[in-house]
Amino acid sequence: MQQVLTIETRGQALYEFTGDAKNFVKKQEVETGLLTLFVRHTSCSLLIQENADPEVQVDMKEFFSRLVPSSDHPSMSWITHTYEGPDDMPAHIKSALLPVSLSIPIINGSLGLGTWQGIYLFEHRNMPHRRNVILHIL
Amino acid sequence: MQQVLTIETRGQALYEFTGDAKNFVKKQEVETGLLTLFVRHTSCSLLIQENADPEVQVDMKEFFSRLVPSSDHPSMSWITHTYEGPDDMPAHIKSALLPVSLSIPIINGSLGLGTWQGIYLFEHRNMPHRRNVILHIL
Amino acid sequence: MQQVLTIETRGQALYEFTGDAKNFVKKQEVETGLLTLFVRHTSCSLLIQENADPEVQVDMKEFFSRLVPSSDHPSMSWITHTYEGPDDMPAHIKSALLPVSLSIPIINGSLGLGTWQGIYLFEHRNMPHRRNVILHIL
Numbered sequence: 001m002q003q004v005l006t007i008e009t010r011g012q013a014l015y016e017f018t019g020d021a022k023n024f025v026k027k028q029e030v031e032t033g034l035l036t037l038f039v040r041h042t043s044c045s046l047l048i049q050e051n052a053d054p055e056v057q058v059d060m061k062e063f064f065s066r067l068v069p070s071s072d073h074p075s076m077s078w079i080t081h082t083y084e085g086p087d088d089m090p091a092h093i094k095s096a097l098l099p100v101s102l103s104i105p106i107i108n109g110s111l112g113l114g115t116w117q118g119i120y121l122f123e124h125r126n127m128p129h130r131r132n133v134i135l136h137i138l
Numbered sequence: 139m140q141q142v143l144t145i146e147t148r149g150q151a152l153y154e155f156t157g158d159a160k161n162f163v164k165k166q167e168v169e170t171g172l173l174t175l176f177v178r179h180t181s182c183s184l185l186i187q188e189n190a191d192p193e194v195q196v197d198m199k200e201f202f203s204r205l206v207p208s209s210d211h212p213s214m215s216w217i218t219h220t221y222e223g224p225d226d227m228p229a230h231i232k233s234a235l236l237p238v239s240l241s242i243p244i245i246n247g248s249l250g251l252g253t254w255q256g257i258y259l260f261e262h263r264n265m266p267h268r269r270n271v272i273l274h275i276l
Numbered sequence: 277m278q279q280v281l282t283i284e285t286r287g288q289a290l291y292e293f294t295g296d297a298k299n300f301v302k303k304q305e306v307e308t309g310l311l312t313l314f315v316r317h318t319s320c321s322l323l324i325q326e327n328a329d330p331e332v333q334v335d336m337k338e339f340f341s342r343l344v345p346s347s348d349h350p351s352m353s354w355i356t357h358t359y360e361g362p363d364d365m366p367a368h369i370k371s372a373l374l375p376v377s378l379s380i381p382i383i384n385g386s387l388g389l390g391t392w393q394g395i396y397l398f399e400h401r402n403m404p405h406r407r408n409v410i411l412h413i414l
Contacts, residue, residue, distance in 0.1 A: 049230060241314065
């Protein structure tokens with residue numbers, strides 16, 4: 001049971017798709033199993049994070065921008081892979097620091113997420129992109 | 139085959155539960171399979187780390203406290219999500235940097251951990267918490 | 277369906293084994309399923325990253341060397357776990373920041389990797405090591 005979900009992004013931000021993942025699980029009518037998410041890119045990430053206060057997402061994005069600044073920032077002058085733009089190598093680094101795959105147990109027909117857990121696509125590039133996430137149930 | 143393990147935490151530290159995971163696998167009498175661990179929170183993490191020298195855990199905790207200081211630290215004045223306390227947003231950030239799910243193959247009825255690998259719940263909050271980890275075998 | 281892949285490393289670098297993973301999947305003749313990779317060590321990591329431009333690997337290694345310097349670097353004087361050498365505790369920290377397990381769906385008999393995604397063993401120690409990665413298909 002597999003599906004490829006396409007998410008359109010418009011710049012660096014977190015894009016929630018908890019609803020799509022829940023719908024996929026419901027449609028498959030699986031009572032117990034394992035949902036695996038896999039993102040087919042190296043400049044964006046998956047992330048499970050709090051989905052209550054939107055400030056969490058703002059701070060999350062800010063933290064990673066400070067930890068891995070744009071490659072035209074003086075502190076990043078050592079970066080060699082620059083020809084795809086100053087947001088490219090930082091995007092690869094962020095995609096190493098954050099999950100490319102996630103596994104979530106299915107319990108009683110529902111995703112085993114905690115009360116405050118939402119599932120996000122974290123876009124690390126500035127330009128709009130079409131991102132593919134594989135949803136897979138065993 | 140699923141179980142929810144509850145771990146009581148008393149402040150920021152690593153809490154080992156390798157034994158609980160091994161017991162769960164043994165009880166299910168699975169010869170070959172996959173154990174998935176999933177933590178149902180956004181302010182603590184799972185971690186597989188060396189379980190020989192306790193200094194590793196001390197240094198690990200220290201590294202993450204320095205990488206993501208408390209939000210009342212001058213370097214963190216940009217944080218907006220502060221009303222749940224100065225350890226809250228840093229906890230969310232650490233939970234993004236460290237695993238929320240882990241998959242460990244089961245070989246010949248045992249977890250395929252390396253000799254020095256232990257499984258930990260890494261608590262990022264200061265106050266005591268009850269943390270739930272889903273153990274799931276396929 | 278399981279196999280242990282041994283990778284010989286010669287110092288800190290990324291060692292690609294996408295071909296080995298693809299061959300393992302092909303040999304098992306699985307149409308649809310899930311490949312799990314698990315590294316049995318706490319001083320090296322798995323990583324899915326761009327495999328087009330080799331500069332990406334150079335910059336990736338450099339970023340992590342700067343984020344987690346050798347423990348004989350003045351900024352790391354707080355490290356206590358030093359008796360296995362100045363690259364040891366930093367290796368444990370990098371292995372916490374980067375994946376120990378990865379799950380990749382298998383679609384139509386092939387790994388569901390994106391066009392530019394390669395699979396790497398990221399060695400964090402200076403001396404040569406033999407590293408074991410479990411390949412597991414469900």
